[in-house]
Amino acid sequence: MAEAPRHHHAVPSRFGRVPALHFALFMGVAALILASLGDVAPSAGRLIDGAPRMANLLGRMMPPETDPAFLARVGLRIVETLQIALVGTAFGVLLSLPIAWAAARGVSPFGRGGFVFKGIVSFARTVPDLVWALIFVSAVGLGAVAGTMTITVDTLGFCGRFFAEAMEDAEKAPQEALAAAGANRFGILAGAILPDALPSMINTTLFALELAVRSSVVLGLVGAGGIGQELKTAFDLFQYQKASAIIVAIFVIVLVMEHVTDRLRARIQ
Amino acid sequence: MSISASAVAPLRATATAPADAPIIEAEGLAKAYGATAVFSDVSFRLAPGERVALIGANGAGKTTLLRCLIGLVAPSAGRLTVLGEPLSGEGIEPPGPAARARLRRQAGYVFQNHSLVRRRSALSNAVHGLIGQPGGWRCFSEMTAPAASRAAAMAALADVRLADKATERVDRLSGGQAQRVAIARALVSGPRLMIADEPTASLDPAAGREVMALFDGLVRQRGIALLYTSHDMAEALAHSDRIVALRGGRVVIDRASADLTPADLGVVFDG
Numbered sequence: 001m002a003e004a005p006r007h008h009h010a011v012p013s014r015f016g017r018v019p020a021l022h023f024a025l026f027m028g029v030a031a032l033i034l035a036s037l038g039d040v041a042p043s044a045g046r047l048i049d050g051a052p053r054m055a056n057l058l059g060r061m062m063p064p065e066t067d068p069a070f071l072a073r074v075g076l077r078i079v080e081t082l083q084i085a086l087v088g089t090a091f092g093v094l095l096s097l098p099i100a101w102a103a104a105r106g107v108s109p110f111g112r113g114g115f116v117f118k119g120i121v122s123f124a125r126t127v128p129d130l131v132w133a134l135i136f137v138s139a140v141g142l143g144a145v146a147g148t149m150t151i152t153v154d155t156l157g158f159c160g161r162f163f164a165e166a167m168e169d170a171e172k173a174p175q176e177a178l179a180a181a182g183a184n185r186f187g188i189l190a191g192a193i194l195p196d197a198l199p200s201m202i203n204t205t206l207f208a209l210e211l212a213v214r215s216s217v218v219l220g221l222v223g224a225g226g227i228g229q230e231l232k233t234a235f236d237l238f239q240y241q242k243a244s245a246i247i248v249a250i251f252v253i254v255l256v257m258e259h260v261t262d263r264l265r266a267r268i269q
Numbered sequence: 270m271s272i273s274a275s276a277v278a279p280l281r282a283t284a285t286a287p288a289d290a291p292i293i294e295a296e297g298l299a300k301a302y303g304a305t306a307v308f309s310d311v312s313f314r315l316a317p318g319e320r321v322a323l324i325g326a327n328g329a330g331k332t333t334l335l336r337c338l339i340g341l342v343a344p345s346a347g348r349l350t351v352l353g354e355p356l357s358g359e360g361i362e363p364p365g366p367a368a369r370a371r372l373r374r375q376a377g378y379v380f381q382n383h384s385l386v387r388r389r390s391a392l393s394n395a396v397h398g399l400i401g402q403p404g405g406w407r408c409f410s411e412m413t414a415p416a417a418s419r420a421a422a423m424a425a426l427a428d429v430r431l432a433d434k435a436t437e438r439v440d441r442l443s444g445g446q447a448q449r450v451a452i453a454r455a456l457v458s459g460p461r462l463m464i465a466d467e468p469t470a471s472l473d474p475a476a477g478r479e480v481m482a483l484f485d486g487l488v489r490q491r492g493i494a495l496l497y498t499s500h501d502m503a504e505a506l507a508h509s510d511r512i513v514a515l516r517g518g519r520v521v522i523d524r525a526s527a528d529l530t531p532a533d534l535g536v537v538f539d540g
Contacts, residue, residue: 173384180339180380181454182373182401183409184366191397191409195388 061244070242074230074249081226082253084147084219085212091148092155092212093205096121099156100163101189107167109185118164125157129215133224144225151212151219158211162204166197199268206261213257217250227253290353292317292462292494293338298347298357300333307333308518311347317461318492320484322505322526325515326538331498332381334515335464338496339376340369352376352462373401377455379465379497383447387440391431391450394439395422398457425457426450429483445476452483463487465497469504477501481508502534 018026042050065071099117101107108114132153136146167189174192183191194201220228227250234243293315300307308330315321325331336342338351348358354372355361364372377398385394393411399418400408408414411422426432429449439447448468455463463484469477485508487493499505505512506526514522514537521537522529 171387173380173382174386176341177378177380177384177451177454178397178400180341180373180376180378181398181458182370182405183397184406187400187406187409191400192386195386198388 057240060240063241064245064248065239065241066245071245074227074246077220077227077230078249078253080144081216081220081228082213084144084151084216084224084226085209088148088151088216089155089205089209089212091152092208093159095152095156096159096163099160100167103160104164104167107170107189107193117160121157121160121164123157124153125161127153127157129154129219130222133219133222137223142223142225147216147219147224147226150224151216154215155208155212158208159201159204163197163201166200166204167193169200170196202268203265206264210257210261213254217254289317291315291350292319292352293496294348294350296348298334298337298349299345300330300337300342301345306518308515309346311515311518311520313513313520313523315462315494315496317494318488319511320488320495320509321497321511321513322509323496323498323513323515324500324502324505324534324537325498326500329515329537330518331515332466335378335466335496335498338464339373339378340364370401374458375460376462376464377452377458377460379448379451379455379463379468381466381468382471383439383451385439385447385450385454388438390436391426391439391442391446391453392419392422392435394450395425395435395453395457398422398425398454402458422453422457425453428456429453443476445472445479448472448476448480449483452480456487459491461493463493463495463497465495467498467500470500477504484508502531505534506531 099121102110103114103117103121105114108117110117129150133146133150136149140146140149170193174196175188178188178191216226216228218228220226220230221232223229227246231243231246231250234240234246291314293313295314296312298311299309301309311330311334313321323331323334333342337344337349337356340356343363344357346357348361349356350358352372352375354364354368356364356368356372386397390411396408396411396414396418398408399405399414399421402408404415405418408418411419414422423432423435426435429452431446431449431453434442434446434450439450442450448471452465452468455465465484468480468484472480481504484495484497488495506529509526512522512524512526512529512534513520514534516537522533
């Protein structure tokens with residue numbers, strides 16, 4: 001019996017053909033990184049030269065300052081930092097709610113005009129927090145108020161975007177059921193959209209609070225209150241032991257905040 | 270558990286049109302999306318206290334037709350008057366928010382798969398049925414609703430024998446219980462018209478029978494007009510006074526249920 005003819009099919013290549021444009025873009029980005037390395041990347045020589053200075057700095061930081069009067073002042077600054085984060089986040093979340101509603105596609109009472117509010121949220125998000133802090137320090141002067149205003153705008157940029165997305169993703173069927181019962185836009189928002197979006201919005205708020213604590217720590221570097229101001233003073237006056245004590249305090253509050261928000265998030269899931 | 274007709278409370282609705290006026294009058298109604306016709310030349314009437322089953326295969330246009338009746342979808346052509354509100358016809362402007370609100374205050378709509386707000390309690394969902402009533406803006410939650418609205422929602426839940434589940438989240442209820450909450454939501458405003466889109470499609474046979482018995486009681490006790498869609502011919506024959514059948518987007522049967530047999534209806538689903 002004749003053997004059945006065997007069909008030979010070529011094994012496909014592991015990698016598909018790369019379009020010329022993609023290849024050119026890839027090469028362009030790679031060239032840019034290589035060109036930038038010489039200008040901004042730390043060279044081996046500089047790292048070796050800097051190592052003794054770094055060791056010297058770490059030595060001068062040890063042991064961290066434990067003077068009770070100093071620690072009490074740091075404690076007060078930490079409380080102020082947390083106050084800036086909490087109040088700024090609260091204001092930011094309150095502002096985000098109506099702006100997210102106005103920006104959310106398919107939900108906004110302004111229809112296609114919602115893009116204006118999306119633009120406001122994008123602007124708040126894309127300008128870095130230290131820039132906002134500089135603006136608010138110029139406007140209202142040095143101190144915690146400028147910090148709170150910075151965190152408010154920062155939170156608006158963050159929560160405004162994610163609240164709007166949560167509203168857009170809310171289940172449509174209950175919204176239609178409320179519309180059929182005669183609900184207006186506010187009734188549909190409060191009755192169907194917010195209950196569905198709430199877990200996601202609480203999650204976002206907890207992330208915003210975590211970010212706010214981190215941000216409020218550094219805002220003091222530009223005079224916007226909080227523990228960062230103390231850290232800047234310590235470095236400016238070469239009081240490295242005090243600086244290390246502040247860094248430890250910052251590490252502890254950020255860690256505690258992460259732990260607390262992680263626990264809260266786990267409970268919401 | 271079965272629901273008896275005696276569980277249904279007296280009519281709470283206030284009629285605004287003459288008692289004998291048709292609840293629905295549709296003549297030559299059509300709906301198309303671009304060049305695609307969903308249904309065309311649909312004519313039928315629904316009288317007060319009448320039960321009409323709208324049957325047809327998937328894609329026959331039943332759900333779209335129901336949505337037209339409460340202004341969720343605008344018809345493309347034809348004349349339509351529901352509860353005295355002209356919704357479509359020659360020289361008739363599409364209904365504005367006020368007309369739609371008037372209409373929806375007098376109609377209850379039970380959606381397929383209940384469409385409840387799943388993270389909220391049965392009571393909150395029942396209260397939602399009053400959100401379109403005058404002064405009902407606080408009814409987005411049972412916590413904010415006026416005392417009278419909360420009491421009415423509890424009465425509606427009692428009507429569907431779910432008063433003991435009032436504080437339970439609806440996503441923790443069975444499919445049949447959830448559908449009964451949806452009926453309570455449609456019932457709470459004391460509607461003159463109840464529209465139900467395949468109310469038993471997602472239920473087991475026993476739960477389906479409970480729901481249909483509840484509808485029968487509402488029609489008998491309160492004189493509510495009922496229009497519902499179904500795929501189940503036996504159910505349609507047992508729980509309707511008249512059957513309107515759609516095939517290919519057109520009415521092919523509009524007769525008293527007593528004059529029809531399952532064989533007559535079989536043609537609707539053939540080929």
